[in-house]
Amino acid sequence: xxxxxxxxxxxxxxxxxxxxxxxxxxxxxxxxxxxxxxxxxxxxxxxxxxxxxxxxxxxxxxxxxxxxxxxxxxxxxxxxxxxxxxxxxxxxxxxxxxxxxxxxxxxxxxxxxxxxxxxxxxxxxxxxxxxxxxxxxxxxxxxxxxxxxxxxxxxxxxxxxxxxxxxxxxxxxxxxxxxxxxxxxxxxxxxxxxxxxxxxxxxxxxxxxxxxxxxxxxxxxxxxxxxxxxxxxxxxxxxxxxxxxxxxxxxxxxxxxxxxxxxx
DNA sequence: CGATGTGCCTGGGGGC
DNA sequence: TGCCCCCAGGCACATC
Numbered sequence: 051x052x053x054x055x056x057x058x059x060x061x062x063x064x065x066x067x068x069x070x071x072x073x074x075x076x077x078x079x080x081x082x083x084x085x086x087x088x089x090x091x092x093x094x095x096x097x098x099x100x101x102x103x104x105x106x107x108x109x110x111x112x113x114x115x116x117x118x119x120x121x122x123x124x125x126x127x128x129x130x131x132x133x134x135x136x137x138x139x140x141x142x143x144x145x146x147x148x149x150x151x152x153x154x155x156x157x158x159x160x161x162x163x164x165x166x167x168x169x170x171x172x173x174x175x176x177x178x179x180x181x182x183x184x185x186x187x188x189x190x191x192x193x194x195x196x197x198x199x200x201x202x203x204x205x206x207x208x209x210x211x212x213x214x215x216x217x218x219x220x221x222x223x224x225x226x227x228x229x230x231x232x233x234x235x236x237x238x239x240x241x242x243x244x245x246x247x248x249x250x251x252x253x254x255x256x257x258x259x260x261x262x263x264x265x266x267x268x269x270x271x272x273x274x275x276x277x278x279x280x281x282x283x284x285x286x287x288x289x290x291x292x293x294x295x296x297x298x299x300x301x302x303x304x305x306x307x308x309x310x311x312x313x314x
Numbered sequence: 315c316g317a318t319g320t321g322c323c324t325g326g327g328g329g330c
Numbered sequence: 331t332g333c334c335c336c337c338a339g340g341c342a343c344a345t346c
Contacts, residue, residue, distance in 0.1 A: 051339065104340080121340055123324080135324090153323040155340070196317075205341075213339065263326090263338070303319090304339060 052120045054176065054210030055253030056266050056274065057104050060126055063269035065099040067128050068108065068147070072096070075141035083137035083151060086160025090114060096142075102170050103209040107161075115166050117159045124149065124156030128269045152265070176209040177246050178254075184243045191231040191239060198234060199227035200302045202246075210250065214259050214283045217307050219249045221282040226313045227306050228299075252279065282307040 052060070072095050076088035094110040101107075106126075108116040118126065123135075130148035132139060138149040138158055149158060161169070174190075175181035190207045191198070201207055202216045211219070220227050222245040225238060234242065253259060258274030260266045262284055267273055282289075285296045289309035299306050 053340095119340085122338075151323095152325075153338090155323065194316080203340085261338095265338095305337090 051122050051212050051214065051261070052124065052258070052266055053104060053212030053215050053253075054178065054250055055215070055256075055276065056258035057101055057106060057120065057210075058178075058254050059258045059268050059274065060120075061099055061101040061106050064106070064108070064126065064128070064147075067145070067269065068096045068099055068142070070096065071145065072143040073110070073140055074143060075139075077139040077141070078137075079132075079139065080137040080151075080154060082154060083149065083156065084158050088160070090160055091116060103173055103176055103205060104212070105169070107166060113162050115161050115163065117161050117166060117169065118149075119157055120151070121153075121155035121157075123152040123265050125151070125265075125267055126269060127267070127271055130271065173205070174207055174209050177211060177250055179209075182208070182243075182247075184240055187243050187246075188235075188239050191234050193232070195230040195232050197228045197301055198225060198231045198242075199306060201231045203302070203304070208246075211246070213304050214261060214280070215249055215253060217283045218281060219245050221308060221313060222249060224313055227301055227308055252276065282309065 072093065073091050076092060078084045078088060091110060091114060094112065094114060096108055097111055098109040099106065100109060104119065106118045127148045129145050132148065133150065135150045135152045136148055137151045140147040191201065194201060199216050199220060202211045223242045225234065225242065253276045256274055256276035256279060257268060258266055259276040260273035261277060282296055285307055288295055289312055292311045294309055294311040296307055297310050
């Protein structure tokens with residue numbers, strides 16, 4: 051489940067290896083995974099690779115982009131081999147880019163610059179952006195009584211947090227994931243803001259999280275390292291701070307881990 | 315309008 | 331060993 055740190059890791063690596071190359075051929079192995087006319091992008095040179103929220107786009111010369119959402123199980127692998135879950139193959143001037151996606155939730159779309167902007171206009175600031183301030187967080191928390199974890203996961207409210215990092219951030223902040231968002235005020239908002247930034251940045255620094263499903267690998271097929279620093283997610287043992295047993299519940303249909311003693 | 319529920323998908327794992 | 335069912339969950343979309 052690539053979240054902001056995993057997508058950012060992939061984006062940085064793609065930017066290093068793809069820029070300057072030309073797309074020679076697009077092979078669509080699964081129709082739904084590639085939307086738009088592949089003919090339009092063949093022969094185009096790659097100018098840059100960028101990210102917004104959990105999306106990556108490959109900026110091509112002229113007015114075209116390849117917008118990518120990896121959703122749950124998408125992988126972009128440079129010089130990868132075609133495998134059972136390969137959905138799209140890009141033959142490039144000096145290499146090959148493979149899009150794998152076991153569960154077929156992910157997609158790649160051919161979009162113009164204007165269509166790209168339309169995808170982004172309704173999105174909130176990413177949590178690593180300058181605009182994601184304490185004040186902004188305060189405002190979105192005050193606007194709803196939904197459980198705080200659901201608000202952190204809501205891509206219309208905060209850009210880039212997924213289930214793993216939401217669990218970790220709330221543990222670090224000492225906040226119960228079920229707490230109504232509008233009951234979190236003052237000092238706790240400042241803590242939450244601080245740990246959102248800190249945990250996400252640590253995740254980026256560690257090259258992302260490869261959880262127990264081992265799905266996430268980077269552009270070179272290598273796992274991340276943040277799983278070694280996880281404090282609650284998939285933790286079936288005890289809290290490292292107080293020794294109480296970590297609890298697992300369902301919240302909004304998602305696995306939620308927390309320490310009942312440290313998180314109030 | 316906001317909140318909640320459902321479907322998309324496949325493979326791994328538990329129960330029997 | 332095999333079969334069935336549940337689970338993982340980001341997001342679009344439908345419904346209340």
